[in-house]
Amino acid sequence: MVFTSSGKREGMMAATPTTISAQLNTLVKSGRVADAVALLERAHKTHPRDEAILVALAQLHNRVTHDFPRAQAAGERAVKVMPKSARAHLEVAEAACKLKRFDTALKHLKRARALAPRNADVLYVASSIYHQMDRHDDAIAAVQASLAVRPDHLQARLQLATVYRAAGQMDDARALCRDIFAQTPDNLVLHSIYGLTGKMAQDDPMYLYLRDKILPDIAKLSQRDQAKALALLAKARDDMGAHDDAFTLYTRSKKTENLRHDGAKYHRFVAAQCDAISPADYFGGGGSQDETPVLIVGMPRSGSTLLEQVLTSHPKIAGVGESAALSNLMRDLKLPEHDGAALARLTKGLTQKDSETLAQKYLTEVRKAAPKAARIVDKKLHNFELLGVFARMFPKGRILHARRDPMDNCVSCYMQPLSAWHSYTRDLADLGRYYCDYDRLMQHWATVLPIPMMDVHYEDMVADTEGTARGIIDFLSLDWDPACLDFQSSEKRARTLSVWQVRQPVYKTSVQRWRRYDAHLDPLKSELGRFYPDGLG
Incomplete structure (x- = not known):
């Protein structure tokens, strides 16, 4: 059986019974994903030691449902059935x-590579994993090895372009994108990667193709590809x-994507914490007295990448990117999201013991990347939702709250290709209400938590980088180091959407950027007016 619904890999799923294989592909292609999962789960009950069915189930969750805990569980069952299956270890x-x-x-990648050292799919997935870990040299080497086995594999070539971009090799990324474009000009993933390598010019052949070939036939695309x-x-x-034209197109894209955001649920999530958690919950201390952890929290597009790069250029500060260490602890505790x-x-x-145990688990995870660092920066921005727990774990940890002008912040979120998890960015009014809930929660934390917190305003960082950076380093109880001002040349790469901008001299043109789109922003202004007591004129 060949499983191709994700477009990412082919040939990795072993043959299951013919009827199951045919039904599975039909269900996935028709969008009946829940039925596809049920089909494989029934097949597993009937054939509990069939490794191929378990691998198929893991693949389905990895690439279609994105239910990664269930994917891992299915893969681990497959490994138990067939310990020498490279496919199972890979899932x-x-x-x-x-x-x-x-x-x-x-651990499982190493085993898969040992079992199938020249398997192109194993090498391709190895590159993807190294990329997620910011091991860019390893990611490039793995995907190049995959391409040596299978030179024309489109997904591997796209992966190489992605990793070039993440490693800051923008010229290499753009050159490869243009080579791929000559053969597969309609590939929207290719256009997405290319668009993130820098600014587009009016005479760029890839832009002209989008405008003159893809846009006129856009109705032929799937809803997702249209968006x-x-x-x-x-x-x-x-x-x-062409800012008006651009904003109109962004709005068309959002409406076409047609995602829904449950703003009422999120409002209840914030209100429940604000109503229940008080300073009294932190009397008596507890937790770890370790000062290593530093969280950067806030909204996306708030200047956090610039802040992270400045900090991690300091020789005593290491970064772990957008670590899932804290959210994984919550997942392990079976805590429902929001x-x-x-x-x-x-x-x-x-209890004090609970707090210390959670703190030690967090430290064990983040210290793997930098066991000797005096401060370790975790830039998972939505950890702002978990600061109540974090303060119980680390009363001497530090919080850096990345802030930006609310209008600029929200407009930037609206105009970026954030994942579907950020469903609040799909509508200006929803986005404004979400921002108000986020601000309410952060104001609450500032009032009730005993943990040291500092607001870092993007506008201050771009206006006076050195002065602002010195203040932050002092807040972290470290000595100043001039390397903090040489962040553009740092080998500590940024992986977010801001990766191209952060390689440039301090990016000042984003201040008051929202005014370019003023005519389109009334729904957002209605929600954010409270932050501008003197008006938005």
């Missing part, structure tokens, strides 16, 4: 990597200074 590695359980991912194509054109038009009442009960109910 476990891929799922563990998505969950940012990198020790487990590397992607419109967003790519919007980004190109914005690069060219259940404010359950999170508040957990926070208030932690």
Whole structure:
């Protein structure tokens, strides 16, 4: 059986019974994913030691449902049935990597590579895992080895372009994208990678193809691809200074994507923590007295990447990127996502021993990347939702709150290709309400938590980088080091959407950027007016 629904890999799924194979492909292609999962689970009950069925189930969760805990579980069952199956180890590695359980991912990846050292799929997935771990040299070497076995494999070539970009090799990324474009000009993933390598010019052949070939036939694309194509054109038009046109295209893209955000649920999540957690919950101390952890929290597009790069250029500070260490602890505790009442009960109910245990688990995970660093920066921005628990774990840890002008921040979120998890960015009014909930929660933490917190404003960072950086380093109780001002040449790569910008001299043109799109922003202004007591004129 060949499983091709994701477009990422082919040939890795072993033959299951013919009827199951045919039904599975039909169900996935028709969008009946839940039925496909049920089919494989029934087949597993009938054939509990069939490794191929378990691998198929792991693949389905890894690449279609994105239920990575279930993918890992299915892969691990397959490994027990067939310990020498490279495919089974590979599925476990891929799922563990998505969950940012990198020790487990590397363990199974190593086994898969030992069992199938020249298998192109194994090498391709190895590159993807190394990329997720910011091991860019290893990622490039693995995908190049995959291409040596299978030179024309499109997904591997796209992976190489992605890793070139992440490693800061923008010229290599753009050159490869143009080579691929000559053969497969309609590939929207290719256009997405290319668009993130820099600004688009009006005479760029890839832009012209989007405008003149893809846009006129856009109705022939799937709904998801229509939204992607419109967003790519919007980004190109914005690069060219056609800001009204760009914003109109972004709005078309959002409406076409048609995602829904449950703002009422998120409001309840925030309110439950604000209502339940008080300063009294932190009397008596507890937790670890370790000062190593530093969290950067805030909204996406708030200047956090610049802040992270400045900090991690200091010789005594290491970064772990957007670590899942804290959220994985919550997942291990079976805490439902965005259940404010359950999170508040957990926070208030932690004993001193519980807090110390959680703290040690967190430290063990983040110290793997930098065991000797005096400070370790974790830039998973939405950890702002978990600061109540974090303060119980690390009363001497530090919080850096990345802040930006609310209008600029929200407009930038709206105009970026954030994942579907950020569903609040799909509508200006939803986005404004979400920002208000986020701000309410951060104001609450500033009032009730005993942990040291510092607001870092993007506008201050770009206006006075050295002065602001010196203040932050002092907040972290470290001595100043001039390397903090040489972050553009740092080998510590940024992986976020800001990767191209952070390689440039301090990026000042984003301040008051929202005014370019003023005519389109009334729904957002209505929600954010409270932050501008003197008006938005």
